[in-house]
Amino acid sequence: MIGRIALFALIGLILLPLAAVGIAYYRSPPSALDLIDRAWPSAAKRVGTDLPYLPGKRHSLDIWDVPGGKSPKPVLIFWYGGGWVKGSKEDYGFAARAYAAKGYLVVVPDYRLVPEVRFPAFVQDGAAAVKWVEANIARYGGDPQRIAFAGHSAGAHTAIMLATDPRYLRAAGVDPKVVFGAVGLSGPYDFYPFTGRAIAAMAGVDYRLTQPVLLATRDTPPLMLVTGTEDTTVRPKNARNLARRLGELGAPAVLKEYPGLNHEDIVVALSRPFRGKGDVLDASTAFLDRYSGIRAPSQAK
Numbered sequence: 001m002i003g004r005i006a007l008f009a010l011i012g013l014i015l016l017p018l019a020a021v022g023i024a025y026y027r028s029p030p031s032a033l034d035l036i037d038r039a040w041p042s043a044a045k046r047v048g049t050d051l052p053y054l055p056g057k058r059h060s061l062d063i064w065d066v067p068g069g070k071s072p073k074p075v076l077i078f079w080y081g082g083g084w085v086k087g088s089k090e091d092y093g094f095a096a097r098a099y100a101a102k103g104y105l106v107v108v109p110d111y112r113l114v115p116e117v118r119f120p121a122f123v124q125d126g127a128a129a130v131k132w133v134e135a136n137i138a139r140y141g142g143d144p145q146r147i148a149f150a151g152h153s154a155g156a157h158t159a160i161m162l163a164t165d166p167r168y169l170r171a172a173g174v175d176p177k178v179v180f181g182a183v184g185l186s187g188p189y190d191f192y193p194f195t196g197r198a199i200a201a202m203a204g205v206d207y208r209l210t211q212p213v214l215l216a217t218r219d220t221p222p223l224m225l226v227t228g229t230e231d232t233t234v235r236p237k238n239a240r241n242l243a244r245r246l247g248e249l250g251a252p253a254v255l256k257e258y259p260g261l262n263h264e265d266i267v268v269a270l271s272r273p274f275r276g277k278g279d280v281l282d283a284s285t286a287f288l289d290r291y292s293g294i295r296a297p298s299q300a301k
Helices: 002-027 029-037 089-100 121-140 154-164 167-171 197-201 237-249 263-268 272-277 280-292
Strands: 045-052 060-065 073-079 105-109 142-152 179-185 223-228 253-258
Touching (some): 029 089, 029 263, 060 089, 073 121, 073 154, 073 280, 089 272, 089 280, 105 121, 121 142, 121 154, 121 167, 142 154, 142 280, 154 167, 154 179, 179 280, 223 263, 223 280, 237 253, 253 280
Parallel strands (some): 179 223
Antiparallel strands (some): 045 060
16 A cells, blocks of 8 residues: 555656646746756846836846855846747746856846737837846846846847847936847847738837847947747848848947757757757857956956
8 A cells, every 4th residue: 555655656746747847838838948947956046026117017027146256246137039929037037047157147027018019118118127227236236337138039129129229228218338248049130021920019110110230330239149040930131130230330249050940949048958959058158258247358258
């Protein structure tokens, strides 16, 4: 009898975590990925939860850090993707833990989505989050004068829009000079004519205001543009064309392509169980380190 109970208990220990992952995946694939990632030990902790950066729903953010170490730390604001129609900061702990473990104080904001809003509302939300960070991050050990952006897919669009069109930051009361760099993962930067979800997200807007490739200037902060060669959702031409344009302008930019990786693989590679897909985390943090002051330029690879 005891042996049978032990057997059932063992089966339960095996099946319950699998069931939890399955339920999380049904709700959202990033949620399932975050659940799996949490199985790996990490010193990174959420040190701020549901902090409002503006009134109203979807206007809050989380802060992640590895407690201790030298401060103030450079800050990385990460915007998740989801085609401007879905996504939640709760599902992207895997990305926050990854960058926090590399020495950054990481902020993950929520933002309003289609159909509630259209462009430029989510970019304006992004700028408001930056303003909150500049005003409040010191109390969490972050440096308000050293802020970087990162994002995946639609979130990369917000990150790179804020970097290439400083009018949004200025309108929010932020000096664009506090931004030392940005990393775009599988983002749309040269995607007109609009197709798919972009049709609804950008409806009724002058397309020239939505395209980072048309907004970049010589003063654009250093950008790293990451893409997978098999990305059929946001095609590699977006990163290639923006990198080419930045080169023509004389602005610092790095294009990083991963052969064989698709749209999702690029962000999945940030998670601990799937880092074998590509060195996305190491490459992007090495790029940011050159400008963040974490390491001297000669030490950053």
